[in-house]
Amino acid sequence: MPGYLRVELRTTLFVDDAEFLLDRERNCIQVRSASRVGYSDLGKNRRRMEEIREAFRLAGARS
Template sequence: MIEGKEFLGFKPCPDKKNCVISHKYPGTEKFYEEPIKMIEDKEMAQAKLLGIITKTGGTVVEKSPNYIRAEFKSSVFKFVDDVEFFIADKENLIHFRSASRSGYYDFGVNKKRIGDITFKYHQNDYK
């Protein structure tokens, strides 16, 4: 997992406008997005996430039964964004953190990415 572990291994978002997370750390609520509601068992949830990551141009760099870490590169400048998912099967939720490695502002890219992944997940658009 990425260094600086906190909630489910996710470190808080820095005070930059280039991160979203499904956990409200004190003082960082502006980065919060609702976790993804899981609608099947964790094996299928993971399979769907892996398919969506690949389909949307990401590269899976770490994976375990409840955790996925992927990297997405921007098309022009090749900036890298790190995206993490934790499948909390007992809660029927998928928690996430999506953040740019560099820069201050991402023009909403990480928020849009999580929105797109959530939409594709619920539409079964993963193949």
């Protein structure tokens, strides 16, 4: 599907699944990220998504 990306994000302890969907109508990127084991990931998913959000913000500021 155009504008869709599925990735595995790994740390030394966890494997998380993440999905990104470019929503051109709303001018945003929809994100889903989840731990495979179903237990706490100690906040890693949220921190990672915030890092990705900041990278997109900075890239947009440079354009």
